Amino acid sequence: MWKPGFEFLEQVPARLIGEHRALCVYSFDHRGTPEKPGLVLGLDRGGACRGIAFRVAARLRHDTIAYLRAREQTTNVYREVMRSVWLENAARDRVSALAYVVDRGHVQYAGRLSLAEQQRLVLQGYGRSGNNRDYVLSTVAAIEKQGLRDAQLHQLAAMLHDAGPLHRDARAADDV
Numbered sequence: 001m002w003k004p005g006f007e008f009l010e011q012v013p014a015r016l017i018g019e020h021r022a023l024c025v026y027s028f029d030h031r032g033t034p035e036k037p038g039l040v041l042g043l044d045r046g047g048a049c050r051g052i053a054f055r056v057a058a059r060l061r062h063d064t065i066a067y068l069r070a071r072e073q074t075t076n077v078y079r080e081v082m083r084s085v086w087l088e089n090a091a092r093d094r095v096s097a098l099a100y101v102v103d104r105g106h107v108q109y110a111g112r113l114s115l116a117e118q119q120r121l122v123l124q125g126y127g128r129s130g131n132n133r134d135y136v137l138s139t140v141a142a143i144e145k146q147g148l149r150d151a152q153l154h155q156l157a158a159m160l161h162d163a164g165p166l167h168r169d170a171r172a173a174d175d176v
Contacts, residue, residue: 003138005071006064008054013088013146019101020047021150023118023136025077026108030129038125038132039118041139042078042102044111050148053085053097065098072100077108115152119159133160 004011023039032038043049056064072078078100087093102109113121125132140157143150 004054006054006056006067007060008056010055011052012055013148014051014053014085014095014097015088016043016049016051016083016085016097016099018047018083019043019045019049019099021049021051022102022111022152023113023122023156024102024109024111026110026121027125027127027132028108029074029127031127031132031135032121032125033127036124036126037121038127038135039110039113039121040132040135043099044102045104050088050146052146053087053095068098068100075106075108077103077106079103115156115159118156119163122156122160123163136160 020043021041022044023041024044025040025042026032026037027040028034028037030038031040069080073080079102081099081101082096083099083101084094085097087095102111104111110121122132122136129135136153137157137160140150140153143153
């Protein structure tokens with residue numbers, strides 16, 4: 001949402017019904033390690049989710065999907081699916097969109113963790129894309145910038161702020 005990583009023609013607020021946004025994936029690479037996993041977002045079943053739909057030029061469709069597969073499917077924790085989303089534009093258009101929904105049977109599925117456990121994992125998480133705390137706080141900032149709110153993520157963000165300055169990342173802590 002806040003870092004698409006591909007060229008697009010338009011971005012429109014949209015609503016997906018049937019899945020919700022959740023920190024439900026253990027990250028062993030981008031935001032953590034197998035020894036000290038972090039958490040990243042996934043679409044998990046049930047509820048609804050407001051976010052952004054991106055329109056991509058037809059000539060870039062293949063390359064964009066290849067990029068997304070390379071980024072999102074490194075461990076196959078997500079199922080690539082087409083879903084109907086409702087655009088929050090004047091016409092309230094219903095369109096088909098590519099989405100990545102978490103596979104609940106995958107070893108990285110981390111559904112139904114308490115907020116305290118989410119906080120612990122996020123504070124310890126550091127991977128090749130940086131620290132997990134920044135990922136969560138950047139996501140919350142992007143959600144707010146779109147005029148949206150995610151109660152669970154906002155509550156976790158408040159807990160992360162209350163935890164004080166970020167401790168040393170996992171690499172530095174292991175060197176001590």
